[in-house]
Amino acid sequence: MSDFTSFDATSSFVGYLYQARYALLLALKKIDDVDDPDNCFISIEKLDDVAFEESGTSSELLQMKHHTKAGNITDRSQDIWKTVRVWSEFVASSNELESAVFSLVTTEVAAESTIAEFLSCDKDKRNPGLALERMRSISQETKSETNKKAYEAFCSLEPWQQNKLVSSIYIIGSSPNIVDIRHLLLKKLRSAVFADYVDPFLTRLEGKWFSRIIDIFCSSDEDVICLSEVLDVMDDLRNQFLPSNLPADFSDAIPTNIDLDGDARRFLEQLRLIGASNRVLTTAVINFYRAYEQRSRWSKDNLLRPGEIKKYLDRLKDEWENYYGLLEMEYDFSQEQQMVNFGAKLYSKCQLEAVIPIRSEFSEPYVARGSYNTLADDLAIGWHPDYQSYCGSGKSEGVA
Numbered sequence: 219m220s221d222f223t224s225f226d227a228t229s230s231f232v233g234y235l236y237q238a239r240y241a242l243l244l245a246l247k248k249i250d251d252v253d254d255p256d257n258c259f260i261s262i263e264k265l266d267d268v269a270f271e272e273s274g275t276s277s278e279l280l281q282m283k284h285h286t287k288a289g290n291i292t293d294r295s296q297d298i299w300k301t302v303r304v305w306s307e308f309v310a311s312s313n314e315l316e317s318a319v320f321s322l323v324t325t326e327v328a329a330e331s332t333i334a335e336f337l338s339c340d341k342d343k344r345n346p347g348l349a350l351e352r353m354r355s356i357s358q359e360t361k362s363e364t365n366k367k368a369y370e371a372f373c374s375l376e377p378w379q380q381n382k383l384v385s386s387i388y389i390i391g392s393s394p395n396i397v398d399i400r401h402l403l404l405k406k407l408r409s410a411v412f413a414d415y416v417d418p419f420l421t422r423l424e425g426k427w428f429s430r431i432i433d434i435f436c437s438s439d440e441d442v443i444c445l446s447e448v449l450d451v452m453d454d455l456r457n458q459f460l461p462s463n464l465p466a467d468f469s470d471a472i473p474t475n476i477d478l479d480g481d482a483r484r485f486l487e488q489l490r491l492i493g494a495s496n497r498v499l500t501t502a503v504i505n506f507y508r509a510y511e512q513r514s515r516w517s518k519d520n521l522l523r524p525g526e527i528k529k530y531l532d533r534l535k536d537e538w539e540n541y542y543g544l545l546e547m548e549y550d551f552s553q554e555q556q557m558v559n560f561g562a563k564l565y566s567k568c569q570l571e572a573v574i575p576i577r578s579e580f581s582e583p584y585v586a587r588g589s590y591n592t593l594a595d596d597l598a599i600g601w602h603p604d605y606q607s608y609c610g611s612g613k614s615e616g617v618a
Contacts, residue, residue, distance in 0.1 A: 229286070232284060232286070232396060233282070233283075233284050235396060236282060236284040236395070236396040236399070237262065237267050237268065237282045237284075238262065238427070238428060238431055239396060239399045239400065239403070239424070240268070240282055240323065240399055241260060241262055241268045241431075242403065242423070242424065242427045243399055243402055243403055243406065244260070244268060244270075244280070245260050245443075245445060245448050246403070246406050246407075246448070247406070248260070248270060248445060249445050249448065249449060252272065252445065255444070255445035255446040255448075255449055256444065256445075256446045257272055257273050258270060258271070258272050258444070258445045259271045259272075259442035259443065259444050259445070260442065260443050260445065261441055261442045261443070262431055262434070263435070264441050264442070265279055265308065266279040266280060266281060266304065266305075266308075267280055267281050267282045268280040268282065271442065275317055276312075276317070276318050277317060277318065277319065278318065278319045278320075278321065279305065279308070279318055279319070279320050279321070280320075280321045280322075280323055281300075281301040281304065281305075281320075281321070281322045281323065282323050282324075283297045283301075283322065283323065283324035283325065283326070284324075284325055284395065284396060285324070285325045285326055286395075288326075288327070289326045289327070290326060290327050290328075290329040291324055291326040291327065291328055291329065291332070291334045291389070291391055292329055292332055292334075293332050293333050293334075293352060293356060294356060294362065294365060295326075295334075296364060296365065297322065297324050297326065298322065298333060298334065298389070299365040299368035299369070300368060301322045302353070302368055302371070302372055303367055303368035303371040303372070305320050305383060305387070306368075306371035306372045306374065306375055306383065307371055309375060309379055309382075309383050310371075310374065310375060310379070318386060319386055319388065320383065320386050320387045320388070321387075321388045321389075321390060322387070322388070322389045322390065323390045323393045324389070324390070324391055324393055325392070325393050325394070325395050326391060326392075327391050327392050328389060328391035328392070333349045333352055333353060333389070334389045334391055336348045336349035336352070337349045337384070337387050337388060337389045338388070338389055338390070338391065339388055339390060346384050346385040346387075349384055349387075350380060350381060350384040350385075353372065353380075353384060354380065356369070357369040357372045357373050358373070400420070403420055403424075404416050404417065404420055407419060407420055407423070410452060410456055411455075411456055411459045412459065414520070415459045415521065417519075418459075418465070418519040418520075418521065419455060419456075419459055421519075422455055422465060422467070423451065423452065423455055426451050426455075427448075427451075430443060430447075431443075457579070459521075460579060461577075462577050462578045462579040463577055463578075463579035463580050464516060464521060464522075464576065464577055464580050465516075465521070466512070466580070466581075466582040467511075467512060467515050468507075468508040468511050468512045468515070468584065469508070469582050469584060471507065471508050471511060472504060472507075473503060473504065473507045476500060476503050476504075478496055478499050478500065478503070481503070483506075483595055484594065484595045484596075484597060484609050485502065485506060485591040485592070485594040485595035486499055486502065486503070487608070487609050488594045488600055488601050488602065488605055488608075488609055489502055489565070489601065491558070491561065491601065491602040491605065491608055491609075492558050492561035492562045492565060492601045492602055493558055493562060494562075494565075502591050504584075505584050505587040505588035505591060506588045506591040506592065506595070507588070508584040508585070508588050509584060509585045509586075509587070509588025509589045509591075509592060510588065510592065512584070512585055512588075513527055513585070513589075526576070530576045530589070531589060531592070531593060531598075533574060534568075534572070534574065534586065534589055534590055534593060534599075535593060535598055535599055537568065537572040537574060538564075538568055538572070538590070538593070538599045539599075541564055541567045541568060541571075541572060542564060545560060545563055545564055545567070546560065546603075548560075551603050557602055557603045557604065558602065560602075560603060561600075561601035561602040561603070561605075562601070564601050565601045568590050569587050569590065572586075572590075573586040573587060574586055597609060597610060
């Protein structure tokens with residue numbers, strides 16, 4: 219095990235997650251502060267760890283430093299000087315210094331009478347002049363190989379640039395860690411959704427947020443997220459958590475392995491009895507999987523009312539019974555081909571015309587379509603008139 223210690227990326231991984239999670243919290247706070255979310259954008263790993271741009275101009279750059287162990291941030295701390303190097307290089311190559319605010323967010327504690335305290339947000343302790351004086355002195359030191367590049371970058375600035383940069387720096391010590399950030403997000407979202415749903419709401423919001431960040435990292439066409447986009451996502455999620463609706467989490471989900479030849483589940487056997495093509499079988503497998511996973515997710519998140527799934531499946535069974543009765547008048551069950559045609563028509567009706575939602579505002583059809591196949595898998599319903607005779611003796615095998 220010790221041979222792999224030097225390759226442990228846990229700290230870096232947690233740092234990136236912290237950065238992304240904190241960015242979401244900052245975005246939600248910024249939405250409340252800006253006049254027009256359409257003109258405010260947030261970026262990650264573009265100009266800085268996190269940055270805000272308003273009307274095309276960088277307004278705030280933030281560096282995030284997450285530590286799993288408690289500690290103090292001192293005058294020669296790498297957290298400070300690595301950050302100062304990044305900002306010094308930015309200042310040297312940019313004309314946006316006049317309006318930008320530079321923030322260092324760290325879980326470490328700012329020691330008393332240090333640069334970190336002199337650049338804190340506390341008006342009683344903040345003293346950029348003393349901080350600048352000390353930073354100029356420390357940056358002249360030559361013993362530290364670790365901070366050497368940072369010292370050089372700071373010293374390369376003109377005195378007025380140093381003064382302007384330091385006066386724009388805010389060091390936010392004792393910041394919440396990655397777990398505490400989630401608690402703050404939960405508090406922030408209390409007004410967005412019913413209290414019992416805040417946790418599952420945040421889980422889905424973070425999922426979409428992380429997915430959006432990944433899309434940006436993988437794209438060469440965009441590198442920022444508009445705050446109005448965040449608002450739109452929240453509005454959509456909020457609607458999904460209304461009493462008349464439920465979140466749709468699996469509308470695009472695909473099973474990892476679809477093996478029609480080796481899949482002996484009864485809902486597929488039922489479809490084979492009515493001559494279903496491989497295309498129909500594949501769609502049935504996908505909808506069965508999506509419906510199963512969705513019902514499980516709703517139950518896990520306590521989003522369902524007592525007995526709601528059973529009542530819903532009973533409603534679907536009633537729909538099947540209604541269509542069965544109406545259709546059987548049109549077919550001659552003494553002929554096998556007529557029974558096959560009946561089953562195909564009945565299945566088509568249930569998949570297209572009898573797609574009733576579990577709640578009035580839930581518009582995704584995969585839950586109903588997949589749940590019909592769930593009932594067929596349990597032999598509660600069937601397509602071929604003699605489905606009980608053909609499928610009743612065996613057990614349904616396989617996974618959702």
